[in-house]
Amino acid sequence: MQVSKWVNTIITTLTFTFMTAQASELLSTEKLVKDVEQRQTAFSQIDDQQEQIENMLDDDDYNWLQLENISSELTANSASLQRLFVPDSQLDSRAKDKVWDENQKFKAALAKMDNSFVMMNNAIKQQDSNAAKNALKQANKTCRSCHRQFRSLW
Numbered sequence: 001m002q003v004s005k006w007v008n009t010i011i012t013t014l015t016f017t018f019m020t021a022q023a024s025e026l027l028s029t030e031k032l033v034k035d036v037e038q039r040q041t042a043f044s045q046i047d048d049q050q051e052q053i054e055n056m057l058d059d060d061d062y063n064w065l066q067l068e069n070i071s072s073e074l075t076a077n078s079a080s081l082q083r084l085f086v087p088d089s090q091l092d093s094r095a096k097d098k099v100w101d102e103n104q105k106f107k108a109a110l111a112k113m114d115n116s117f118v119m120m121n122n123a124i125k126q127q128d129s130n131a132a133k134n135a136l137k138q139a140n141k142t143c144r145s146c147h148r149q150f151r152s153l154w
């Protein structure tokens with residue numbers, strides 16, 4: 001009697017520990033999936049937003065209020081990327097393992113893009129169209145070079 005009670009307690013404890021471990025694993029996978037979705041959304045929005053800004057600047061359509069709005073959203077998206085490439089979040093995303101294997105290099109490439117967008121954002125706030133165009137050009141140079149190295153083709 002005593003022994004079977006003891007065995008029962010152990011089984012209950014083990015089952016509980018196992019279930020908790022499974023639950024927390026599930027939770028962390030869910031979080032990783034969310035991170036992937038968030039970074040893909042951030043990149044897609046950056047893509048749209050930088051095109052809108054480029055068109056507006058090219059057309060000499062200096063609606064500064066609207067430019068400032070789009071630019072500040074873009075800058076927020078760009079900044080968010082720094083915390084969205086957490087380890088083990090390759091999953092079935094297009095991020096190559098190299099993002100984490102050569103993480104310093106990846107972070108530097110991300111910072112290069114981000115710095116250019118911050119410069120563009122400042123120029124727009126100062127209504128300096130030439131400086132904004134130049135900074136945007138710099139930011140655009142970073143897309144392809146990073147994709148070539150760190151994004152898979154499928």
Ligand code: HEC
Nearest residue numbers: 040043044047093094095109110113139142143146150151
């Ligand atoms: C530091 C590296 C880096 C830079 C710089 C970069 N990208 Fe990316 N980009 C990636 C990676 C990695 C992915 C794949 C993300 C994933 O699937 O998890 C990606 C994905 C994307 C996607 C696809 C989103 C989706 O739905 O799958 C778009 C669009 C995109 N980038 C646009 C841009 C544009 C525009 C720029 C430049 C303004 C840029 N990227 C700069 C690394 C970069």
